[in-house]
Amino acid sequence: MVRSTQLRLLPCKINEATIDSPKILADDFAALGRLQLDVDAITADEQTQRLGALLIANVYPHDKTKTKLPTELKQSFRDGPDYVSTPDLIATYTPETNGGKKLSKTELEHTYRAYIGCINAQTMATELSRFCHAHVMHNAQWLIERSFQEAFTAIPDIAFGIDTVVPDESAQRVAVRLEFTGTPTGTMKGAEPTGKSVRFYEYVTYAFQNGKIGRVWNIVDWESYRQQLRQE
Numbered sequence: 001m002v003r004s005t006q007l008r009l010l011p012c013k014i015n016e017a018t019i020d021s022p023k024i025l026a027d028d029f030a031a032l033g034r035l036q037l038d039v040d041a042i043t044a045d046e047q048t049q050r051l052g053a054l055l056i057a058n059v060y061p062h063d064k065t066k067t068k069l070p071t072e073l074k075q076s077f078r079d080g081p082d083y084v085s086t087p088d089l090i091a092t093y094t095p096e097t098n099g100g101k102k103l104s105k106t107e108l109e110h111t112y113r114a115y116i117g118c119i120n121a122q123t124m125a126t127e128l129s130r131f132c133h134a135h136v137m138h139n140a141q142w143l144i145e146r147s148f149q150e151a152f153t154a155i156p157d158i159a160f161g162i163d164t165v166v167p168d169e170s171a172q173r174v175a176v177r178l179e180f181t182g183t184p185t186g187t188m189k190g191a192e193p194t195g196k197s198v199r200f201y202e203y204v205t206y207a208f209q210n211g212k213i214g215r216v217w218n219i220v221d222w223e224s225y226r227q228q229l230r231q232e
Contacts, residue, residue, distance in 0.1 A: 036060070041173075044168055052176070103208060103211055108169065115213065118131065119148060133209065133214050136213055136215065138216040150188060157183060161180070164176065172207065176203075178202040179200075180199070183196070184229065191225060200222070
C-alpha cells in the first residue's frame with residue numbers, strides 16, 4: 001500500500017526541486033535518525049484539487065544518548081520554540097461550537113483576500129476588526145496589530161501576495177501560501193539590510209469562527225530571507 005501511494009505522489013515538485021524518488025527524501029533525513037510524520041490537520045479544496053496539511057514531525061536519533069536535536073534540525077526551527085513543539089496544534093484545539101455563522105467556500109476566500117488587502121493598505125487600526133476576532137491566537141501568542149509592524153518597519157515596501165489559497169467550507173479553515181516581496185531597510189530576524197530585494201514565503205492556516213479569523217498557525221521561511229541578503 002505504501003509503495004503504491006508513493007507511485008501516485010511521485011514525481012512531484014517541492015519548492016524548486018523535483019522529487020522523483022522516495023530515496024531523495026529519505027537521504028535528506030537519514031542523518032537525523034528515524035523520522036515519523038503525523039498528519040495534524042488537512043484543509044482541502046476538492047474543486048481545485050489542492051490541500052494544505054499540517055504535519056507533526058517526530059525525530060528519533062540513531063544515538064539514543066543524545067538529548068538535543070541535531071544541528072540541522074535546530075537550524076530549521078531556530079525562529080521560535082513554538083515551531084518545534086507547540087501545545088496548541090489544531091488536533092488538540094477545540095473551537096467554540098456556538099452554532100455561529102459559517103462562511104461558504106467563496107465567502108472564506110473573499111474574506112481572506114479582503115483581510116490581506118487591509119494589511120497591504122496598512123489600515124489594520126480601523127479595518128482589522130472586520131476580519132478578526134478581538135483576541136486571535138497566533139501559534140502560541142496573541143495576534144495584535146503591532147504584530148505586523150516589525151515587517152513594515154524592516155521592509156517599508158513589503159507586499160503580501162497570495163500565491164495559493166485553499167478554502168475548506170466544512171472545516172471553516174483557509175490554508176495559504178503567502179509570497180512576500182520588498183527591499184529591507186532595517187534589521188529583521190537577525191538579518192541586516194544590504195540593499196537587495198527579497199522574495200520569501202509563509203505557510204499558514206486560518207481557523208474561522210462565526211465568520212471571522214479566530215486562530216492562526218504559521219511558519220515563515222526566514223532562512224531563505226536571510227540567505228538572499230547574505231548572497232554576494
